Amino acid sequence: MDKVKVGVVGSGFIGQVHLEILSSFEDVQILGVMDVDRERARIVAEKFNAKVFDDLGQMRDAGVDVVYITSPNRTHFDYAMSALDLGLNVFCEKPMTISLRDAIELEKKLKEKNLVFQVGHNRRFAYVYKFMKEKILNGSVKPLSFQIKMNRGELLNPPWTSDRNYTGGFLFESTIHLFDMVRWLLGDVEEMYVLGKKSVYPDIDDWAIVMKLKNGLIGTFTSCAHASWMIPFERVEVYGEHNMLMNEEMEKVHFCKGLGKEVESHDFMKVDFKEKWGYVEENRIFIDCVKEKKTPPVTVSDGVAVIRIIDACYKAVEGGNAHVRLEG
Template identity: 90%
Template sequence: MDKVRIGVVGSGFIGQVHLEILSTFPDVEIVGVMDVDKNRAKTVAERFNAKVFDNLKQMKDAGVNAVYITSPNRTHFDYAMQTLELGMNVFCEKPMTISLKDAIELEKKVKEKNLIFQVGHNRRFASVYKFMKQKILDGSVKPLSFQIKMNRGELLNPPWTSDRNYTGGFLFESTIHLFDMVRWLLGEVEEMYVLGKKSVYPDIDDWAIVMKLKNGLIGTFTSCAHASWMIPFERVEVYGEHNMLMNEEMERVHFCKGLGKEVESHDFTKVDFKEKWGYIEENKLFVECVKQRATPPITVSDGVAVIRIIDACYRAVESGNAHVKLEG
C-alpha cells in the first residue's frame, strides 16, 4: 500500500488536529470529511483539499481504507460498527464507546473483521509519560504506590459536557486518559473503593477512588469537574523506595533520584502541543499499522479494559456498594 486513504468523521477541534498532522504525512491522502454540521464540513474539506461525504458508504466507494472517528462520544460506537462492517480500518478517539456492553460488542466485531482498530489514548505518546514509563521499565523507579489527579475546571463549555446522555459521564471525558495511564504505567486494576457525588452539575462531578492493582500496588485516584483551571489539573505521582516520578500535565516531568540526591526535570512548555501531547506519534503509528497490517499500540481490548474500570466506578456509586472487584 503506497498511501493510506483517510476519511474523517467529525470535523471539530480534535478532528482538525488529526487532519493537520495527517496532511503532513507523505504516505497519507486525505480523501474527505463527514460532519452533521455541513457548513463546517465544507470549510474543513476545502482547507485540506478534500471532499464532503454524507455517509460512510460514500467514503468506502471513494476508496477510503481508514476512517478517523472524532465525532461526539455517544456516536463513536455506531460509526465504528458501520465502518468495520464496510471493511475499513478505524482510528477511534476516546472514549471508544460510552458503555461496557457496546465496548465488548465492538471488540467482537473488530476480531470478526480482522481490521486495524486503534483507540486515541494519546497520553501514552506524550513526552512526560514516555519518560515515566522508561524510568519504570529500566528499574530506576520500582513502583510501590501512587497518587493520581485529573481535574477539569468546569463543565460549562461546551454546555453538553455536563450531559451524561451526550458524553457517557464525566469519567469518559479527560479522566479516561488517566485510567488508561494506571494500566499502562502501573498494572491492571483488581479492586476499588469508589466514592462519588453530584456537587455542582447534573452528572457525578466529584470522585475519590482507592485502587489495588493485581501486582499489589495501592494508590488513590481523584477527579473533580468544577476545580477552576488551576494547574496542574493533571498529575501522576509514582512512589518507589525513597524515589519518585511526577508530572505537571504534559508540560513538565520530574524524577527524584533518592534521599539527598538531585531531581532530574524536563520542561516541554515550548514544544508544539501536537508533539508533546502525543498526537503526532499516535498518528504515525496508526498509519504504519494500516500499511503493514500490524497490531496497533492501543488495541480495542485496551479500550474495553479502561471502559470496564469506568463502568465499575459508576456501578459502585449508583448501587451504593463502594467496594468493587473488576472481572475480566
C-alpha cells in the same frame, strides 16, 4: 499500498488536530470529511483539499482505507461498527464507546475482521508519560504506590459537556486518559473503593477512589469537574523506594533519584502541543500499522479495559456499594 487514503468523521477541534497532522504525512491522502454540521464540514474539507461525504458508504466507495472517528462520544460505537462492516480500518478517539456492553460488542466484532483498530489514548505517546514509562521499565523506579488526579475546570464549555447522555458521563471525558495511564504505567486494577457525588452539575462531578492493582500496588485517584482550571490539573505521582516520578500535566516531568540526590526535570512547555501531547506519534504509528497490517499499540481490548473501570465506578456509586472487584 502507496498512500493511505483517509476519511474523517467529525470536523471539530480534535478532528482538525488529526487532519493537520495527517496532511503533513507524505504517505497519507485525505479524501474527505463528514459532519452533521455540513457547512463546517465544507469549510474544513476545503482547507485540506478534500471532499464532503454524507455517509461511510460514500467514503468506502471513494476509496477510503481508514476512517478517523472524531465525532461526539455517543456516536463512536455506531460509526465504528459500521466502518468495520464496510471493511474500513478505524482510528477511534476516546472514549471508544460510552458503555461496557457496547465496548465488548465492538471487541467481538473486531475479532471477526482482519482490520486495524486503534483507540485514541494519546497520553501513551506524550513526552512526560513516555519518560515515566522508561524509568519504570529500566528499573530506575520500582513502583510501590501512587497518587493520581485528573481535574477539569468546568463543564460549561462546550455546553453539552455536562450532559451524560451526550458524553457518557464526566469520567468518559478527560478522566478516562488517566485511568488508561494507571493500566499502562502501573498495571491492571483488581479492586477499588469508590466514592462520588453530584456537587455542582447534574452528573457526578466529584470522585475519590482507592485502588489496588493485581500486582499489589495501592494508590489513590481523584477527579473533580469544577476545579476552575487551577494548574497542574493533571498529575501522576509514582512512589518507589525513596525515589519517585511526577508530572505537571504534559508540560513538565520530574524524577527524584533518592534521598539527598538530584531531581532530574524536563520542561516541554515550548514544544508544540501536537508533539508533546502525543498526537503526532500516535498518528504516525497508526498509519504504519495500517500499511503493515500490524496490531496497533492501543487496541480494542485496551479500550474495553478502561471502560470496564469507568463502568465499575458508576455502578459503585449509583448502586450504593463502594467496594468493587473488577472482572475480566
